[in-house]
Amino acid sequence: MQFDDQGRVNKSKKRAVFNQPEAKNRVELFRHLPQYEHGSQLTDLESKFLELDSMHPAVYKVGVQYLAGDVTGGNARCIAMLRAFQEVINDYSTPPGKTLVRDLTAKISSYVSFLIECRPLSMSMGNAIRFQKSRIAKLPLTLSETEAKAALCNDIDRFINEKIILADKVIVRHAATKVRDGDVLLTYGSSCVVEMILLYAHELGKQFRVVVVDSRPKHEGQALLRRLLAKGLSCTYTHINAVSYIMHEVTRVFLGASSVLSNGTTYSRVGTACVAMVAHAFRVPVLICCEAYKFHERVQLDSICSNELGDSNDIARVPGRPDVNSMDNRTNEKNLQFLNLMYDATPSEYVSMIITDYGMIPPTSVPVIVREYRREYLLI
Amino acid sequence: MGAQKKRAAAAAAAARVSEDPDDLARQPLQAILLADSFTTKFRPITLERPKVLLPLVNVPMINYTLAWLEAAGVAEVFVFCCAHSKQVIDYLENSEWFSQPNFTVKTIESHNIISAGDALRLIYEQNVIHGDFVLISGDTVSNMSLTQALQEHKERKKKDNNAVMTMIIKKSKPSPITRQSRLGTDELFMAIDPNTKQLLYYEDKADHSKGTICLDKMLLAENPSISLHNDKQDCYIDICSPEVLSLFTDNFDYQHLRRHFVKGLLLDDIMGYKIFTHEIHSSYAARIDNYRSYDIVSKDIIQRWTYPYVPDVKFCGNRATKLERRGMYRALEIEQSRSAQVGSFTVIGYGTKIGSNSKISDSVIGEGCTIGSNVLIEGSYIWDNVIIEDGCELRHVIVCDGVIMKAGAVLKPGVVLSFKVVIGERFVVPAYSKVSLLQQPTVHDSDEELEYADNSSGTVEFSSIQGTADQSNGEMTSESSEAHKPKLGTGGVGYIWSICEGGQEEEWRHSVAPIPEDKLTELSEAMDDDQELVTQDRTALSTSGELISDSNASEGDDNEDSKDDSVYFEKEVEATFLRAVEENVKVDHVILEVNSLRLSYNMTSADCAGAVFYSMMKLAIKTPHSSAIGLLTLYPSPFSMVASNAYPIYLSGELQQNTANIITTWQKLLKSYLLEIDEEIEIILKFEEMCLESAKEFSPLFARILHILYDKDILQEDAILRWADEKEGADESDKVFVRQSEKFIQWLREASEEED
Numbered sequence A: 001m002q003f004d005d006q007g008r009v010n011k012s013k014k015r016a017v018f019n020q021p022e023a024k025n026r027v028e029l030f031r032h033l034p035q036y037e038h039g040s041q042l043t044d045l046e047s048k049f050l051e052l053d054s055m056h057p058a059v060y061k062v063g064v065q066y067l068a069g070d071v072t073g074g075n076a077r078c079i080a081m082l083r084a085f086q087e088v089i090n091d092y093s094t095p096p097g098k099t100l101v102r103d104l105t106a107k108i109s110s111y112v113s114f115l116i117e118c119r120p121l122s123m124s125m126g127n128a129i130r131f132q133k134s135r136i137a138k139l140p141l142t143l144s145e146t147e148a149k150a151a152l153c154n155d156i157d158r159f160i161n162e163k164i165i166l167a168d169k170v171i172v173r174h175a176a177t178k179v180r181d182g183d184v185l186l187t188y189g190s191s192c193v194v195e196m197i198l199l200y201a202h203e204l205g206k207q208f209r210v211v212v213v214d215s216r217p218k219h220e221g222q223a224l225l226r227r228l229l230a231k232g233l234s235c236t237y238t239h240i241n242a243v244s245y246i247m248h249e250v251t252r253v254f255l256g257a258s259s260v261l262s263n264g265t266t267y268s269r270v271g272t273a274c275v276a277m278v279a280h281a282f283r284v285p286v287l288i289c290c291e292a293y294k295f296h297e298r299v300q301l302d303s304i305c306s307n308e309l310g311d312s313n314d315i316a317r318v319p320g321r322p323d324v325n326s327m328d329n330r331t332n333e334k335n336l337q338f339l340n341l342m343y344d345a346t347p348s349e350y351v352s353m354i355i356t357d358y359g360m361i362p363p364t365s366v367p368v369i370v371r372e373y374r375r376e377y378l379l380i
Numbered sequence B: 001m002g003a004q005k006k007r008a009a010a011a012a013a014a015a016r017v018s019e020d021p022d023d024l025a026r027q028p029l030q031a032i033l034l035a036d037s038f039t040t041k042f043r044p045i046t047l048e049r050p051k052v053l054l055p056l057v058n059v060p061m062i063n064y065t066l067a068w069l070e071a072a073g074v075a076e077v078f079v080f081c082c083a084h085s086k087q088v089i090d091y092l093e094n095s096e097w098f099s100q101p102n103f104t105v106k107t108i109e110s111h112n113i114i115s116a117g118d119a120l121r122l123i124y125e126q127n128v129i130h131g132d133f134v135l136i137s138g139d140t141v142s143n144m145s146l147t148q149a150l151q152e153h154k155e156r157k158k159k160d161n162n163a164v165m166t167m168i169i170k171k172s173k174p175s176p177i178t179r180q181s182r183l184g185t186d187e188l189f190m191a192i193d194p195n196t197k198q199l200l201y202y203e204d205k206a207d208h209s210k211g212t213i214c215l216d217k218m219l220l221a222e223n224p225s226i227s228l229h230n231d232k233q234d235c236y237i238d239i240c241s242p243e244v245l246s247l248f249t250d251n252f253d254y255q256h257l258r259r260h261f262v263k264g265l266l267l268d269d270i271m272g273y274k275i276f277t278h279e280i281h282s283s284y285a286a287r288i289d290n291y292r293s294y295d296i297v298s299k300d301i302i303q304r305w306t307y308p309y310v311p312d313v314k315f316c317g318n319r320a321t322k323l324e325r326r327g328m329y330r331a332l333e334i335e336q337s338r339s340a341q342v343g344s345f346t347v348i349g350y351g352t353k354i355g356s357n358s359k360i361s362d363s364v365i366g367e368g369c370t371i372g373s374n375v376l377i378e379g380s381y382i383w384d385n386v387i388i389e390d391g392c393e394l395r396h397v398i399v400c401d402g403v404i405m406k407a408g409a410v411l412k413p414g415v416v417l418s419f420k421v422v423i424g425e426r427f428v429v430p431a432y433s434k435v436s437l438l439q440q441p442t443v444h445d446s447d448e449e450l451e452y453a454d455n456s457s458g459t460v461e462f463s464s465i466q467g468t469a470d471q472s473n474g475e476m477t478s479e480s481s482e483a484h485k486p487k488l489g490t491g492g493v494g495y496i497w498s499i500c501e502g503g504q505e506e507e508w509r510h511s512v513a514p515i516p517e518d519k520l521t522e523l524s525e526a527m528d529d530d531q532e533l534v535t536q537d538r539t540a541l542s543t544s545g546e547l548i549s550d551s552n553a554s555e556g557d558d559n560e561d562s563k564d565d566s567v568y569f570e571k572e573v574e575a576t577f578l579r580a581v582e583e584n585v586k587v588d589h590v591i592l593e594v595n596s597l598r599l600s601y602n603m604t605s606a607d608c609a610g611a612v613f614y615s616m617m618k619l620a621i622k623t624p625h626s627s628a629i630g631l632l633t634l635y636p637s638p639f640s641m642v643a644s645n646a647y648p649i650y651l652s653g654e655l656q657q658n659t660a661n662i663i664t665t666w667q668k669l670l671k672s673y674l675l676e677i678d679e680e681i682e683i684i685l686k687f688e689e690m691c692l693e694s695a696k697e698f699s700p701l702f703a704r705i706l707h708i709l710y711d712k713d714i715l716q717e718d719a720i721l722r723w724a725d726e727k728e729g730a731d732e733s734d735k736v737f738v739r740q741s742e743k744f745i746q747w748l749r750e751a752s753e754e755e756d
Helices: A006-015 A041-047 A057-068 A074-090 A100-118 A123-137 A145-176 A192-203 A220-230 A240-246 A272-281 A312-316 A363-379 B002-018 B021-026 B061-071 B085-094 B116-126 B146-159 B217-222 B243-250 B257-267 B291-302 B447-452 B465-481 B517-536 B550-583 B587-601 B605-622 B630-634 B637-646 B652-671 B677-692 B696-711 B717-728 B733-740 B742-755
Strands: A183-188 A208-214 A234-239 A252-256 A259-261 A266-269 A286-289 A343-346 A353-356 A359-361 B029-034 B074-081 B104-109 B133-137 B140-142 B163-171 B189-192 B198-203 B227-229 B232-240 B274-280 B285-287 B321-324 B328-331 B346-348 B359-361 B376-378 B393-395 B434-436 B495-497
Touching: A041 A057, A057 A074, A057 A100, A074 A100, A074 A123, A074 A145, A074 A192, A100 A123, A123 A145, A145 A192, A145 A286, A145 A353, A183 A192, A183 A220, A183 A272, A192 A208, A192 A220, A192 A252, A192 A286, A208 A220, A208 A240, A220 A234, A234 A240, A240 A272, A252 A266, A252 A272, A259 A363, A266 A272, A272 A286, A272 A343, A353 A363, A359 A363, B029 B061, B029 B116, B061 B074, B061 B085, B061 B133, B061 B140, B074 B085, B074 B116, B085 B104, B104 B116, B116 B243, B116 B257, B140 B232, B140 B291, B146 B163, B146 B232, B146 B274, B163 B243, B163 B257, B163 B285, B189 B232, B198 B257, B232 B243, B232 B257, B232 B274, B232 B285, B243 B257, B257 B274, B285 B291, B346 B359, B550 B587, B550 B605, B587 B605, B587 B652, B605 B652, B605 B677, B605 B696, B652 B696, B677 B696, B677 B717, B696 B717, B696 B733, B696 B742, B717 B733, B717 B742, B733 B742
Parallel strands: A183 A208, A183 A252, A208 A234, A252 A286, A286 A353, B029 B074, B029 B133, B074 B104, B163 B274, B328 B346, B359 B376, B376 B393
Antiparallel strands: A259 A266, A266 A343, A353 A359, B133 B232, B140 B285, B163 B232, B189 B198, B189 B227, B198 B274, B321 B328, B434 B495
C-alpha cells in the first residue's frame, strides 16, 4: 500500500485494530512507507486485548511479539506466523451458511492485515501466506471439515519442515564445503543460517576465524558473537565503519538475506550492501545464504520503493552513553528528519554466489528457481 | 603514645585548615613509588633483578608507572628502593627520567627495610611529603586520569578531616570456580557505602572453605545502606593525605598497606579515620602481583587496553615498534625466515632472528634473541638475548635474559627460567618448575621473617630479598666451579627449585600458564560437593559468601530436625524394647508403648517396623551366647558388643540361632507393624543397611536370616521378590546381598510359579 495516497490511508485507518500515531516529521523520500510514532503502540494494543474478540489469541500473541521485537529474523517470524495459523485452523469451525474455503481465507486475510499493522511483512512471510491461501483454495470440496483442517495443518507442518528447517540443513552442508582451513570468514549482523554454517564448520574441525561486523542501533551481532564464543570459535568483532579496514584479512564473506529478488538483487538488513560492495572491491567472494522459499519474483532496483522504517529514536539516542546526548529532545524538531531504514538492496554484481537449498547458484539463476519451483508450492 | 598521636593529628589538621584552598590546588602533586613489592612471588627472578625492572612487553615495569604518574600530573616522585637498590638507581640514572621537565624523580634508598610500612615511616622521617600524595608500587600499569579522583579526595578532605585516603578500585568479577580474579589475586570482599563511597570493610583473605565472611554488626547498625562487593579489584593506587605517613609512624606495627593499614583504620574507631573508594570504569589499572597477572597485564598491553602505554607508542625506553594487523608488533631489524609463522598478539623485539618453520603466537620476544628453526613458542614471555636452538617447544613460560635452550629442549607450561640458565639437549623441564643459577635459599630460618609473616596468611612471605640474594650470590660463585648439574640434561646449567611446602597444589593458581581444564573441572566438582554439603549441614552458609536470609536458615533447621527425630525415635524404640525384654513386659503392652512413641514423633508404621526390627537385631548381637568363650560372658554386655565389633568371634551358627529365637519371641510385635508390603520391604532395606553399617556380623548371615523371616511369616515372598526387583537396577555395591540370597530368591520364584 502506498502511504502517500491519503484516501487509501484514511480508509485503512478505519479498519485498523489499534491506533498508530503517524510520525510528525516524515522523511519526504519515504512518504510511501508507513512511518509511525513508536513507543505508544504496544500499550495501545495491549489495552485493546479484551475488545478484539474477533482476534484469535495465537495471532494476537504473535502480533504483540512482532511489535515488541521479541521475534525477529525472517525464519523465526515466518514460523511464528504459520504456527499461529495452525492454531487458528485447529480452533476453526465453519459458521452456518458459509463455506470453509471462503470464510477461512477471509479470516486469514484479516489476521494478516493485523500482523501487517504490527510490523510490515517480510517477503518470506508473503510467500508463506500465498502458499497458505492457495492450499485453502485448492481444498477438494469433498473433504469434511475435520479432514480439511487436518490437511491444512499437515501442509503447514510440511512447509515449515521442508522449506525452512530442512532447507537450512542443506544450505549448511553446501556452505561448509566452501570453508577451508585458515579462512577468515566475515559475517554481518546476525543470520541464523550463517550461524549454523559457522558452528557446523567448527564441528567439522576446520580451522578458521570469524569476523563479526555489527552496526547500530540493533547490535544484533553481539548476540551472535556471544553464541559463537560459547562454542569456542575465534572471533573478531567490529562495527561496519571499520569494514574496509578489516576486509584486508578476510577470505570469504557469508551473508544472510531477507529475500532474493528475480533480478538477483539481495534484499537484506541495512548495511549488507555496503559490506558486499567493500568485499567486492577487495575481491573477496560474497556468499549469500538464503532458503529458496524467500525468493521472490519481484524486480527491485533500489531500496527505496519497498522498505521498512524503524524507530527514529533508536538512531537519535546512544544507549549507555549519557555523555552523548546532543540529540535528546530534538526528535520533534521541524527541519530534522530521522531515517532509520531497516533493509537495503544489494545489486547482483556484488554477489558471487547464492547458497540455497537447491544448491549453489549464481545470482542470475534466481529467476529459474522462481519459475521452475514456484509450481512446487502447489505440489506440497 | 595516644596523646602524641592525637597531637600529631591535631597539628596536621591545624596545618591543613590554615591553608588556603587555592594554595591547595597549586601545590605540586607528589607521589611515593615503592620500587619493591616486599614479597617473594617473583622468585627466583627477583633474586637477581628487582621486580620493577623486569620487562613487561619489553619495557621495565617501572617505566609504565612513571610514565603514568607523569601523565597524571604528578610533579615529584620519590622512588623508594630497597632490594637491589643499586640496580634501580643505576637504571633510573641512565634513563630519561632524571632529565624530564616538570617531573622530578628522587630516589630514597634503604637496605634494612622489610615492609611497605617501614618504607613509609622512613619517608615520614625525611619530611619530604608536604601535601596529598599518590601511593603506588612500581609494578602498576594504568592509564586512568587522576583529576576526578583527586578532586573528590580534596573535597572530602575539606569537609571531613578524617578522610585520609582514596583507594582506586575497578570492576572485575572473580571466577566462581577458582575464587580468583583474572589477575590471579584472591577474591576480595569490600563493603562500601553506596552513597558516600566510604570503604567499610576489606577482606582479601576470606576463608573460602567455610564460605562465610563475618561483618561486624555495628557496621550494619551504623550505616543506613551498605553494598557488599566481591566484584571489585583493588588497583593498589591510593591517593593519601599526609596524615597517612604519620599514622604509619604512630602505629609502628603497621607493615602491609592493606592487611595492616587499611584493616587497622577500618577497625580503629577511636580516631575515626576514613577511607574512601573511587571506581574507574573505562580506564585501565592493574598491579602485577604474581606470574598470572604478569601474563594478563602483558596481554592487556598488547591488546591496547592500556593505551597510550602500548609497544608502538614511544613513552619511555621502548624502541620503535610497528603495529601490524591482528596485534602483531615488530621492532626494526628483525631477521625472520620466510617460512616462519608469527601469529596474532605477538611482540618481537629489536634485532631478533627467527629461523625457518618456527611458529610463534601470543608471545613476547625480547631484543637480540636467536630462535632456531622448527621452534614452537606459544603464550610465552622471552626476554632479551635468549638463544633457543632448533626444535624447542615453549608453551606458557617465562624465559629470562641470556638463557640458552639447547636443541630439542621442551618447557612445559608454567616453567620459569631465571637469568642465564642453560637447558640441555632434549631435556624436558616439568610443568611449573622454576629454574635458576642460584640455589634455593632456605627461607624459613629467619626469625624476623617469621615474626613478620602474618599467621593467617601463609602464602605470602616477606623477607629481605637483598640479604638472601647477596648470600646466594656468594654461594653461586663458589658453586659454579663444581660444574656437575645433571638436573638439566647434558650441558645444562642451573638448579630446579623445589616447590616450597604447601605451595605445590597452589602453584597453578599464580602461574603464567592458564589454569588447566582438569583443574577447573575438579574444582567445579568440588564446589558442587560443597553445595550438597551445605544443604545437609546447617552450620555452613551458602558458598557464594552471601548472607543467607532467615527463611533459608530455618528451612535448614527443619531438615535437620526431621533427621534428628528419626534418630531419637529409633533410640527410644530400642530402649523400650530392651526394657521389655529385661522386664518381660507383655507383647501387647510393648505395642502400645511403641504406638505412643510413633504418635509423639509423627512417624509412619514403616518407621516403627524398621525401628523394632533394628532393636531386635541389636539384641540378637548383644545377647551373650551360651557357648561363646566363657570369659566374654563375664563382661557386661556393652563391652561384649564392642568386642564383637572388633573380632568376629561369634560362631555364625549361634548368632543365627539367637536371631531365630528373638524373632520367634517377638514376632507378634513385629507383625503388628507389618500391615502392608511396603513395611516388609522397609524391613529388608533396614536389615541391609545394618549389615553394611552398624552390625556387620550379620552380613554373612543375610540370606539365612531372610529365610528365617520368611519361615516365620514375617516377610511374604512378594516383599522379598519386590525388593530383589528393585535392586535390579542398583549399583554393583548395592547388590551384594541380593547376590547372597540369590538362591533363596530363585527358590521363591520357582515356588510361586509352581503355585500358579
